[in-house]
Amino acid sequence: MHMKFSEDSENNYFFSQPHQPFFILSFVNAIVIMLIFMLSYKGIMNIAISPSNFHAYGLTYLLFTPAFLAFLFTTFPRFASTPIIEKKDYMSVFSLYYLGSAIFILGSIASPVLSAIGMIMVFVGHVMGVLILKNIYTTTTMEDKHDIYWILLAMKFGLLAHLFFIIGELFYMPLVGLSTEVSNYLYLFLLTFSVAQRMVPFFSHSMAGRNDYLLKVVFTLLLLHIVLEGVYTHSSFIVDILVGVLIGRELLRWKLQFPNPNPLLWILHTALYWIPIAFIIGGLTNLISLTTGVSFLALDIHILILGFVFTILIGFGTRVTIGHSGNMMQADQWTTRLFYWTQVVVGMRILVSLAAAFGWNFMILFDISVTVWLLMFIAWAVRFFAVLINGKKLTD
Incomplete structure (x- = not known):
């Protein structure tokens, strides 16, 4: 090229x-x-x-x-x-x-x-x-x-x-x-x-005012998480559960409509709800790993990075791509299916970790999880690369 x-x-x-x-x-x-x-x-x-x-x-x-x-x-x-x-x-x-x-x-x-x-x-x-x-x-x-x-x-x-x-x-x-x-x-x-705590309530017309202390507290707890993990692997489980509960309460305060009928909002809300799930499950699996030695193949990080970061990336990336190309700010059927597929990617990766934790052969699930990932990005490329490269106008 x-x-x-x-x-x-x-x-x-x-x-x-x-x-x-x-x-x-x-x-x-x-x-x-x-x-x-x-x-x-x-x-x-x-x-x-x-x-x-x-x-x-x-x-x-x-x-x-x-x-x-x-x-x-x-x-x-x-x-x-x-x-x-x-x-x-x-x-x-x-x-x-x-x-x-x-x-x-x-x-x-x-x-x-x-x-x-x-x-x-x-x-x-x-x-x-x-x-x-x-x-x-x-x-x-x-x-x-x-x-x-x-x-x-x-x-x-x-x-x-x-x-x-x-x-x-x-x-x-x-x-x-x-x-x-x-x-x-x-x-x-x-x-x-x-970015999400600024943009998602705004897009969702949430009336909840900004919580000025939220990022300070979350940042402090994340620093503590890293210090604890550096001292002894899996020892950050209490901090993880705290972060999950704290952010979960904040999301409830925003009163986001869920499930939202607008796919462009639904995907952003879905991504946010993965945060408390990721930290609370991460805390519990870290506790299990600490006490029993069972490996969850980085389940906590994958729920957080795929469930939240990857899902919201697809949501925001699609939104920016559509909005800055003169297309209508709406999700057609193709885009909506792509958004649902993001959750298949997350779900498959969770299954890989659970299979590993139970001691099963997870390689078939691993292959499937990589395949659904590849299909996700290929399908997004087929739909949106022409929009990014030459400003194509989308039709259903």
Whole structure:
């Protein structure tokens, strides 16, 4: 795929808004990374780094991070009432991300040196992306910086986790574990929740005012979770249950209509309800693992990241794609089915963990869970890539 960014991007629709190239890259990476992970996990293919580390790095920094940048480069200036981000700025980040992703993926198959170069290029792109957001934060004249403060803080933790991962992978492997904890809780979850607690009540016309202490308390508990897990694995179960109860109570306060007849809201509400489920089940399974040694194959993280972060990513990503292409802000049958399919993806991954915990052979379920993931992203691509690439108008 040869792209002369400097020439083509001048008058190309595809590069005219930041969310378009970043979403495409994110979704292509989602398909490629999961395919390679499946083949390497089953021993069909040898890769340069361990399959689980490839899986964690690929999905955190090559799927979720470009998707976050797609969303934030579009909405962060609006949140902060500042001018839109200039094309040359987001294109320089995209170029590094695109090349870094390709080199990392090729390197994971061909050579550890190449994969390290790819990771460093992606990291530099990540740094540049966060600096663009930081610049918006420092130049805004808005009085109320509450939401953009938390979004930017979570992005900074993403950078820290990214740095830990690269150092860990190249020099000191125990850092990878810390990187994963920080990226899951203080980056992927905290960032998505910071955006969701602002946007979802607004879209849903919820009359509940903002709870200014919520993010502070959640952040403190997540820090405590990471410290406890660092001291002794699975020891954070009380903190996890606390977070689940706290956020569950907050969601009830918002009085969101559920199930909502509008699929574009239904998917956002569904994603939010996975948060208390993820933390409470995570707490209980951590307690079981602590006392019996049974492994749940990272069930807590998968419910949180797939149930909440992935589901809301599809919801927000679809919304931004439709809304910024001049299409009607409504979900047709195809989109509605895609939204239901997100829950099949979550459900299948939960079954994989439960099968592992019961000591059954979970490889068939593993294959099915990867297949439903791939179908999800392929079906989304079939529906929306043309909208992102050339502004196609959707008809049923």
